[in-house]
Amino acid sequence: MSGLVIVGVDGSASSLVAVEAAAREARWRGAGLRIVHAFRWPPMRVPLGPPVPLPAEGEIWRMVEGLVAEAVGRASAVAPSVEVTHAVVPGEPLTVLEAQSHGAELVVVGSRGMGGFAGLLVGSTAVHLAAHGRCPVLVVRERSERAGPVVLGIDGSPAGASAVDFAFAEAALRGVGLVALHAWTTWNAPVPPPQDPAEPYASRPGVLAQAEESLLGEALAGRRERYPDVPVELRVVHGATREALIEASRAAQLLVVGARGRGGFAGLLLGSVSQAVLHHAHCPVAVVGRPGGR
Template sequence: MVTSGLVVVGVDGSASSLAAVESAAREARLRGASLRVVHAFVWPATHVPIGAWPLGPPEGGIHHMVEHLVAEAVERARKAAPEIDVSHVVVTGEPLTVLEAQSRAAELVVVGSRGMGGFVGLLVGSTAVHLVSHGRCPVLVVREQSSAEGPIVLGVDGSPAGELAVDFAFAEAAFRQADLVALHVWSTWNAPLPPPQDSSQPYANPPGALAAEEKRLLSEAIAGHRERYPEVSVEHQVVHGRTRETLIEASRTAQLVVVGARGRDGFAGLLLGSVSQALLHHAHCPVAVVRGASGPH
């Protein structure tokens, strides 16, 4: 399964962003894509020289610092995946705006879960959170410590907006040659009632009807994907519980968690911003957030 395209990674020189570079390089290799290393440069509010101080060392100043951190990121990428094409760009602008613009031409944007403060504070957690809401392609948020072992966990809510997350997770499992756990979490508060068997008692359903309906929902959500990706081993899990807590716990033994950025509306909202944001902050492995096709929310 080889594609051609572009993977973008945002860097700020932090350990988290350098881990993101290595992950992005591997993702580009798996996809047969090129990699673009992007640094968003924000002009400092204080009087800091862009170049070297007249009386200071030649390697001083922000310009040299930016060149150094970008060069380090490019070197990391080439070591992680020597066979890919790596380019780099420094763009003046606020990080979220820059990365959102870059996402328009990318099939995947990769960022660190947290970054540096001060002048170079590009990928602090808020940027990652906002990017998954405004980016034009899937966003992979990486932590410094992550494992290549374990399955890919896909959070399924059965909504039309979540279909792209299902597509992404199956493709990612095929790229990585990993098992896939399709996990659907439900409770009596967010599960739609199945049609009653007795029309004279519209709210009466036999024991287990809700659980059976949720199993059907999961099966229907991934139907067709198993035929398209016969090499991917899929495990169905339907759990009665709390969505955020269940997905965070599942991330302990996963190499990646994939969720949609929005899901069912109203009280039935499973993969709304609160769930994806909770995962970005608390998951124990990288998280990929895939937005639906309905635009920003």
Template sequence: MSVPVVVGVDGSASSLDAVDLAAREARLRGCGLKVVHAFIWPMMHVPLGPSSLGPPEGGLRNIANRMVAEAVERARSAEPELEITNAVVTGEPLTVLEAQSRKAELVVVGSRGMGGFVGLLLGSTAVHLAAHGQCPVLVVRKQVRPARQFLLGVDGSPAGDGAVQFAFAEAALHGVGIVALRAWTPWNTTAPPPQDPAMPYSYEPGMLADGEERLVTEALAGHSERYPSVAVEHKVVRGATREVLIDASREAGLLVLGARGRGGFAGLLLGSVSQALLHHAHCPVAVVRGSDSRP
């Protein structure tokens, strides 16, 4: 069997939305779907079977099995021809899903699980998995809507090339175009330092914007040739990266980001922009770690 798409489930409405999206992703990729539940209760040394005073179908283990069976049935209803496997794995969710990601095409999770506090926008498992997953991680935010176009956040970093490759391949699978967006300010521009250090912003008019246009062109170089069916719109906007991408995500079916951009501190697995978009984007978010981020 080929490497599957893995979806983490915990019985929450968010994780069932993730099952729908994961099943579609598996079908488009021509691979199987693996439904995984992290069963943490054995680590807590609590009784797992039904109580002697309760029904025989009770107990934590039976609940976990029913949860997975429900998710499998939902996936099968969405994609009847899909090969589906499942597993209830003892362990903490992040540890279990990170291990699953080592042999997965893609890991899909909901933005909030059963353990989320009221008002918490993003569950800790989703944000930590985006930092530690060994394959692309797709976090389902809000209701998934039909894709008209995908949004790619371009940072121009070597680590960001994985996100560019993923965005093109994903757009080709879905038959949609890409908006490749670069947001910049004088604080994060890639232009060389000005000749006069006494005047830190004494650039020629238009020089900064032209440099950012070149950055997008260079980041996408070669990908359009490999994916000629994918229409690409370049968009360079002067503004704060987080706010610009959050606003643009309102019209996107998917937002694709690298885990870290040019401004990331050494050793930081998930950059501040990626974290902000995981919390506030208006569409599903795929975070792709660069090859230099892998252990």
């Protein structure tokens, strides 16, 4: 066993889908799987209206043991060869799973849990982990072993290099191709040096597009040689990044993005593009930060 995949469970349908996805990831990686339940009292939302009697402590533990056992059963059914362990850890899910992410290869969570507000597409735990987790975080929305490639969003920032490495490795594990997508507009593209000293604020037509295509090639440098069996499609889109990635996710089995890009405000742990695809992508999303944390 070469590593460990962590999956958070809370008894929700979304978390059970995450368990199945995590089991597949562990099988592909030859890693172990740890199922983690963060226990808090009371372990449920407090409804509006008259007080509702809480279950006795013994009943609570039977409920917790039952949901963990169901998760273990789901994992074993999907990947019988994977070594599965489980832990019930006191604390809030956000802090428990962030702590568990230290030293893990991957943390997997469902997009929606038992808490939060109905109608939100992605819960606070998923967004928090994407920003603070110490390893890549995979957010799964629905049960689906979809066909299609891995789509990688590239912006050329140094922070995005880890996402490039993760996407190539994931495509190799899954045995599928990789679509490397870079979207740009005249507002977010770095302006190249002027071509004519007499016109210091102008560039020849097509210069920005050529620069962005070069950026995509530079971002992938060395990876194609490292993963010769992964077919790669380069896709440069003149348009908004969020919309381009969300559209590309329709035909993908996984979308990979970095936690932070070259735009936005320094100090924010999760960029606007990462947040947008977490909420609106049509496939599971992996958010990858820099190695060792943020």
